[in-house]
Amino acid sequence: MKLHPLVPALVLLGSVSFLGCRKVPLAPSKPIPAGTAVFRFTRKVRGPVELNLDGTRIPVQQLPKGATSLVVKGLSTGKHRFFLTSQHETFSPDLGELDMGADKGIYQITLVQKMDSVLYGKPDPLPTAEGLPGVTAALAK
Numbered sequence: 001m002k003l004h005p006l007v008p009a010l011v012l013l014g015s016v017s018f019l020g021c022r023k024v025p026l027a028p029s030k031p032i033p034a035g036t037a038v039f040r041f042t043r044k045v046r047g048p049v050e051l052n053l054d055g056t057r058i059p060v061q062q063l064p065k066g067a068t069s070l071v072v073k074g075l076s077t078g079k080h081r082f083f084l085t086s087q088h089e090t091f092s093p094d095l096g097e098l099d100m101g102a103d104k105g106i107y108q109i110t111l112v113q114k115m116d117s118v119l120y121g122k123p124d125p126l127p128t129a130e131g132l133p134g135v136t137a138a139l140a141k
Contacts, residue, residue, distance in 0.1 A: 024109060032105030034077075037098055039070040041112045045089055050126070051137050052083040057129035060137045067139030070110075074134040077102045090115050 024042050032038055044066040051058045051072070060070065070084075075098070083095040092111040100106060 026109065028107045032107055034102060034104055035073065035075050035100065036105035037072045037075060037080075037100070037108065038105065039072075039084070039108050039110045041068050041070070041091075041110050043112045043114075044068055045070075045086065045112055045139065046114075047086060047088070047139060048126075049089075049139060050085045050129075052085075053132065053135065053137075054080055056132050058135055058137045059129040059131050060139060063139045063141070067141055069140050070137060071140050072135065072137045074132075074136055075100050084110070088115065089113065 046066050047062045049060050077100050080098045084091045090113045
């Protein structure tokens, strides 16, 4: 049996692409403190990222070179509804409910896909976020 000359090239290309994939940790490396939610992104997020928590826009501290996670601190125990959006990325899940316990924080893996929603010109500036008392959000590497 003779193999087509493209078969080894395809096998090599498939193995290189498989080995080149970066794995996202399914569990945090250290315990997350109570009142904190970490959204771990599957790829680097350019931003700006907008966070809506319980119907209120939360100001998010942006990083100039992108980030791999969003850390939200100061959440009270109970259920919180969130919505994530960006002008350059789409998230999955982009909305949902966080059930914050009294003893530990939440680690949420969020899939990210690049997408530019502004086709021509510059995007319109967004109004400043109101925020919730004691709740902070920041992008982190």
